[in-house]
Structures are given as C-alpha cells and as structure tokens.
Amino acid sequence: MADGQTNGKTPKLDKLDKGPWPSFVKEIKRAAEKNPMSKDLLGQLELSYEDKIGHWKHGGIVGVLGYGGGVIGRYSDVPEKFPNVAHFHTIRVNMPAGWFYTSDALRTLCDIWEKHGSGLTNMHGSTGDIVFLGTRTEQLEPIFSELTKEGFDLGGSGSDVRTPSACVGPARCEWACYDTLKLCYDLTMEYQDELHRPAFPYKFKFKCSGCPNDCVASVARSDMSIIGTWKDDIQVDQAAVKEYEDKGLNIQRDVCGNCPSKCMDWDGKTLEIDNRLCVRCMHCINAMPKALRPGKERGACLLLGSKAPIVEGAQLSSVLVPFMKMEPPYQELKDLCEKIWDLWCEEGKARERVGEFIQRVGLGNFLEAIEVEPSPYMIAHPRDNPYIFYEDYFEEGDEEDEDEDGDE
Amino acid sequence: MAQIELAGKMFDIDEDGFIQDASDWDENVGAAIAPTEGVTEMTEEHWKVVNYIRDYYLEFGVAPMVRKLCKSTGFDMKKIYELFPSGPAKGACKIAGLPKPTGCV
Numbered sequence: 001m002a003d004g005q006t007n008g009k010t011p012k013l014d015k016l017d018k019g020p021w022p023s024f025v026k027e028i029k030r031a032a033e034k035n036p037m038s039k040d041l042l043g044q045l046e047l048s049y050e051d052k053i054g055h056w057k058h059g060g061i062v063g064v065l066g067y068g069g070g071v072i073g074r075y076s077d078v079p080e081k082f083p084n085v086a087h088f089h090t091i092r093v094n095m096p097a098g099w100f101y102t103s104d105a106l107r108t109l110c111d112i113w114e115k116h117g118s119g120l121t122n123m124h125g126s127t128g129d130i131v132f133l134g135t136r137t138e139q140l141e142p143i144f145s146e147l148t149k150e151g152f153d154l155g156g157s158g159s160d161v162r163t164p165s166a167c168v169g170p171a172r173c174e175w176a177c178y179d180t181l182k183l184c185y186d187l188t189m190e191y192q193d194e195l196h197r198p199a200f201p202y203k204f205k206f207k208c209s210g211c212p213n214d215c216v217a218s219v220a221r222s223d224m225s226i227i228g229t230w231k232d233d234i235q236v237d238q239a240a241v242k243e244y245e246d247k248g249l250n251i252q253r254d255v256c257g258n259c260p261s262k263c264m265d266w267d268g269k270t271l272e273i274d275n276r277l278c279v280r281c282m283h284c285i286n287a288m289p290k291a292l293r294p295g296k297e298r299g300a301c302l303l304l305g306s307k308a309p310i311v312e313g314a315q316l317s318s319v320l321v322p323f324m325k326m327e328p329p330y331q332e333l334k335d336l337c338e339k340i341w342d343l344w345c346e347e348g349k350a351r352e353r354v355g356e357f358i359q360r361v362g363l364g365n366f367l368e369a370i371e372v373e374p375s376p377y378m379i380a381h382p383r384d385n386p387y388i389f390y391e392d393y394f395e396e397g398d399e400e401d402e403d404e405d406g407d408e
Numbered sequence: 409m410a411q412i413e414l415a416g417k418m419f420d421i422d423e424d425g426f427i428q429d430a431s432d433w434d435e436n437v438g439a440a441i442a443p444t445e446g447v448t449e450m451t452e453e454h455w456k457v458v459n460y461i462r463d464y465y466l467e468f469g470v471a472p473m474v475r476k477l478c479k480s481t482g483f484d485m486k487k488i489y490e491l492f493p494s495g496p497a498k499g500a501c502k503i504a505g506l507p508k509p510t511g512c513v
Contacts, residue, residue, distance in 0.1 A: 061424050061498045061508055065446050068495035075423050087423070158497075159474075197485050197495065199474040345475050 010042050012049040028120065037118040037134050040084035044076060062089055062137050064144040067196045070154025071140055087137055088118070092155035093130040093147060097184040098168045108150050116143045126221065127205060128165030129155035159351075160198035161191045165222075166208035167215040175285065176210030177228030177298035178326035184208045186330055200341065201348035201357075211294060212280045218303075218317070223354045224337060225303040225317040226326070230295035233275040234284070240291035241271045255287045299325045302333070304340070305355025315355045322377035339370040414440040424498075426508040433462075433505030445499040447492060454491050454503075457481055461496075462504040471501050471509050 010025075017025040028045075031038035048055050060073020072090040079086035093109070109130065113119055118134035125131040135143065144154065155163035164187045167173070169180030187206055188195065194204075207218030210228040218225035245251050251266040263277035264284060271291075273284075280301075285292045302324060303317035324332055340354065343366070348357045358366045367374050409420045409428070415436035420428040425444060427433065438458055439450050447454060460481055464472040474496055478484055483491070492499035497509045 057423075059508065061426075063494055063498055065493040066489060068489075068497060073424060193485060197489060198497070199478070199485055201473065350470075350473055 008039075008043070010046040013042060013046050031119050035114075035119050036084040037088070038120060040082035041088070041118065041120075041134065044078065044082045044085055047078065047081070056088070060089070062140060064140050064154070067154060068198045069157040069160050069196060072157055073137075074134075085134065088134040089137065089140065091117070091132040091135065091140070091143060092125065092127070092157055092163065093132065094153045094155040094163050094188065095124055095128055095130050095165070097166045097181040097188075098171055099124065099128070100168075100171065105150075109147075109152070112143060112146045112150070116146070127155065127162045128207075128216070129163050154196070156195045156203070158198040159200045159202050160196070160204070161194040161200075162203050162205045163195065164188050164191075164206035164208065165216055167210050169208070169210040173210060173215075174289070175213065175228075175282070175294060177230055177294055178210065178300050180208040180210045180226075180228070182328065183226065183326055183330060186328060190334060194341075200345055202351050202353050204341070204354065208300075212282045213286065218306075220306050220314075220316055221308070222306060222317065223304065224340075225306060226300045226333070227303065228294075228298065228326075229280050229301045229323065231297040231299070231323055232295035234273055234278065234295060235293040236271055236273065237291050238270055241266075241288060242269070244288050244291055249288070251288075255284050258283050258287075299323050302336070305353070305358055307353045307355050311351055311353070312356045312359070315359075316380065317355070318380040319378050320372065322375065336370070336372070343369045422508060424502075424508055426502055427505055428507070430505040430507065438503045438505060441503045441505075445492060445494045445502060447499065447503065450503075451491075453483070453487075457483065457488065457491060457496075457500050458504045461500055461506065465504070465506050471497070471506055 013025045017023050017029070025042075028038050028042055032042055044055050055077050057075045057077050060075050062073040063069070063071045070092050072092070074088045074090060076082055076085045076088065110119070110121070113121060113132050116135055116139040117132055120133040122131035122133055132143075147153070164184045166180035166184035167176075169178075170176040171181055184206075187208075194200075204224070205222040206224045206226065207216045207222035208226045209216050209218045212227055212229060214225075214227055216222075218227060241251065245266075245268070249255070251271070256262070256264045256266050260281050260283070261277045261279045263274045263279075265272045275295075285294065300323075301319060302321040304320040305315055306317035307315050321336070326333070344354050344357050347361065348354070352360070363378070364374065409422070411418055412421050412425075412427075413419075414427075415434070417432055417437065419432065419437070422428065425441075427437070427441075435455070442448075442450050442454070450458075457477070460477065461471060464476075472480070474485070474488075477496060478488065488496050488500070492503075501509055
C-alpha cells in the first residue's frame with residue numbers, strides 16, 4: 001500500500017494547510033496529484049508528526065561519476081510503508097549569480113526534474129543553490145547529463161567550496177560597490193575542482209554582497225564574506241537632502257539620530273558628515289537614497305569565519321582585510337584564500353570550520369601563518385577593541401592599564 | 409537488509425552498497441566491488457590507494473582525510489578521481505570495505 005498507515009489521510013498536515021498564507025503542505029499536495037513520490041512524502045511526514053520522530057535515515061553517499069559532491073543521499077527508514085520515498089535524494093544545482101533566470105531556463109529545470117524526480121524544488125537552499133528534492137539513485141546520472149546539456153552544473157556539498165553566491169549587485173542595485181555577479185562567477189569557475197571534489201576539513205562558503213546592507217547575509221552565513229564598501233566620503237546632494245525634509249522626513253531625528261557613530265548633523269540647510277567616524281552602516285543612504293550615495297573609491301571588505309551552530313556555536317565573520325579593490329582577475333583575493341586553505345587543510349581538524357580553527361589556534365598565529373599583518377581594523381564590530389595585542393606599544397608599568405587595553 | 413555475493417562470500421550491504429561487516433573483506437572482495445564504482449580494472453595504483461585507506465582505518469578507526477590520502481599516496485585529486493571516478497569517499501572507501509563515511513551534507 002503506497003500510502004502506508006495513514007490511508008491517504010493526513011489530518012495533522014491538513015492543519016498546516018489552513019489559512020491564507022503559503023504552505024509547503026499545499027505545494028506537496030499539489031505535486032502529489034501527479035507524482036507518487038510526493039504522495040508518499042506526505043504520508044511519511046504525517047507519520048513523523050504522529051510518531052514525533054523524523055523518518056529519514058542519517059546520511060547516505062550517492063553521487064555522479066567525476067564529482068564528490070552535489071548530491072545528498074536520503075533514505076526512508078520506513079520504506080516498506082512508503083516505497084516511493086525509499087530513496088529521496090537531494091540534488092543541488094549551481095544557481096546563476098544573483099539568481100537571474102529566463103522563464104525558459106526555469107521551465108527547462110522543472111521539466112528535467114518532473115521527469116526524473118519528485119518535481120518538488122526548494123528555491124533556493126541557504127547556500128543559494130537550486131535544490132531538487134527527492135529522486136532515486138538510478139536517476140542521478142540521467143539528471144546530471146540532462147542538466148549539463150542545458151548548461152547547468154551541480155553545486156557543492158560536503159567538505160568542499162560550496163556554491164558561491166552573490167546579491168543582485170550592479171545588475172539591479174545602485175549601491176553595489178563592486179561587481180558581485182562577476183566575482184561570484186569568477187570564483188565559481190576558478191574553483192571548480194575545490195567545488196566538486198571535497199578535500200577540505202569541512203565546508204567553505206563564499207558570499208558576495210555589493211554593499212554593507214549585505215543582502216546575501218554573508219557576514220552571518222559564509223566563511224569568506226566579501227562585502228562592498230568605500231574608502232572616501234559619502235557623496236551628498238544637499239539639495240536632495242533638503243527635498244527629503246520638505247517632503248516630511250525628520251532628518252535630525254530619523255537619519256542623524258539613528259546613526260550608530262553619530263557622525264552626522266543636520267542644521268536645516270546642510271548635512272554635515274564626519275566621514276572619519278562613519279562605520280558604513282548604510283542607514284543614512286537607505287533613508288535618503290536620492291540624496292546620498294556611497295563614496296567613489298569602492299572595493300570590498302573581506303571578513304572571515306562565520307558559521308551556523310553545528311559543531312561549535314554560531315559565529316559572525318570578522319574583518320580580515322578592511323579594503324581590497326575587487327577587479328578581475330581578483331588575484332589578491334585568490335592568493336589570500338589559497339593561503340588560508342593551505343593552512344586550514346594542513347592543521348584543521350575534520351569538521352572544523354575556518355572560524356573555529358582561528359579560535360582554536362588564535363588569530364595572531366593564524367595571521368602570521370597566512371602572512372597578513374595584524375591591523376586595528378580587524379574587529380568583530382565597529383568601534384570594538386582589536387583582537388591583537390600590540391606588544392610594541394606595551395611598556396613595563398603599563399600593567400595597571402591592562403584591563404582597559406582590551407588585550408587577550 | 410540487502411545481501412550481495414562478492415568473490416564467493418555473502419555480505420550484508422546498506423542502501424549505498426557499503427558492506428556492513430568489513431572483517432570478511434579481502435582483495436578479491438575489493439576487486440568484486442570495483443566495477444560498481446566505475447573502476448574496470450584494479451591496477452597497482454588503485455591498490456596503493458585502497459590499501460592505504462584500509463590500513464589507516466584499521467589503525468585509527470576512521471578513514472583518512474582526503475588531503476592526507478593525497479600526500480601519503482603521492483596522488484593529487486585529479487589522479488584520485490581518474491582512478492576512482494565516484495571519488496575517494498564513495499568509491500575508494502567502498503572498495504576498501506570501510507563502513508560508510510558519516511557526516512554532514
């Protein structure tokens with residue numbers, strides 16, 4: 001019996017189908033009308049809610065020839081009840097930079113997937129990939145070959161470079177301080193081996209955000225966060241600032257008042273910005289997009305080490321290189337990444353993210369090994385004390401002040 | 409659990425084809441698994457990798473990390489994938505009779 005214990009009834013799931021908002025249950029039910037895998041998926045999920053336990057086995061190693069990643073094996077632990085989801089492997093497909101598709105490309109992907117899998121997709125996974133949910137082992141090679149014929153490739157999984165992702169960048173956004181799409185594509189092509197053939201202690205994610213608004217949340221979700229920034233002064237159009245006030249914006253209260261470093265002042269005529277104090281929070285620019293723009297000398301800030309809580313707790317990336325020009329061929333960035341990988345692969349433990357590795361060995365030792373000079377810009381938050389203790393500035397007798405120096 | 413006959417012996421295997429009890433493994437068994445992982449013929453180079461993985465596993469109880477495997481055998485990743493098209497974890501470990509490597513997606 002394909003729908004197992006539940007006799008095709010799913011009272012618990014039905015509750016998640018009520019109300020005006022979108023529901024995954026609604027979507028799976030729609031898919032179940034024409035796909036037996038989706039039907040059994042509903043059945044197994046209902047059983048999971050009934051039993052209060054997940055019915056997927058842990059792990060599974062499946063893949064396509066030539067690649068060590070891109071497919072995540074998933075098996076049901078109740079295949080006798082739900083034979084159509086006995087195998088329910090996930091496929092990650094490398095998305096285009098910035099997630100731009102033609103409707104034709106989307107139809108092509110869906111056609112391939114309806115033919116060879118459950119038809120259910122997840123657009124997009126947290127790494128950014130197109131995620132195909134649920135297929136059988138013998139379908140993997142046919143799917144892979146059809147995808148590549150259409151110009152798509154698998155994404156990363158396991159201990160490799162994960163599919164790099166980027167915000168929409170200059171394609172749709174005026175704040176982009178560098179071409180995120182170009183960098184994302186370049187990194188993807190440069191690191192094909194590292195992406196498809198896992199050889200790291202654990203995963204390594206790149207995310208490219210064009211400005212500090214950080215629309216791809218790179219500071220929280222990527223080991224190497226590449227966030228656009230500028231070196232010079234915020235560009236101000238004073239007449240346009242005035243216009244905002246004329247239209248009812250309370251600039252002193254809602255713009256200057258919310259500036260975290262209180263670096264600006266509005267006297268009713270002129271917006272004065274002390275750019276030396278600006279922490280690039282983007283608030284004023286977001287509040288008055290017609291009047292303010294990022295400066296002209298643009299590039300990116302590189303931050304390292306964020307991760308979600310799996311082995312150790314969650315971490316945000318912190319500044320490694322305060323400013324780097326982001327122009328092809330991005331050699332400076334690549335050289336730095338490769339030095340980091342060499343060290344981390346040599347000394348890192350299995351399943352240790354680079355952020356955890358730095359915590360274990362200490363930032364000072366880490367910097368020395370990757371040959372980066374420590375700098376006071378290496379901070380977790382603007383206006384924080386730097387991590388590095390500068391012995392040069394330390395003299396006998398300074399000890400009383402030690403607490404205030406914020407050393408380790 | 410599914411069973412499979414390899415080199416005249418019966419083995420329990422999991423869904424991914426990894427043998428469950430590695431104590432009965434020998435080179436004939438490894439050679440019998442090889443074609444299922446896209447390896448048509450086990451050459452000396454294949455055995456160098458498989459034996460290294462197996463010895464490491466018997467000593468430390470886990471499979472070696474890929475980088476260590478490359479260093480110790482002198483093969484780079486490209487070579488490893490030429491030898492084992494399904495990769496070191498799925499291909500070489502399975503042929504070496506190791507239990508399925510666990511871990512995160």
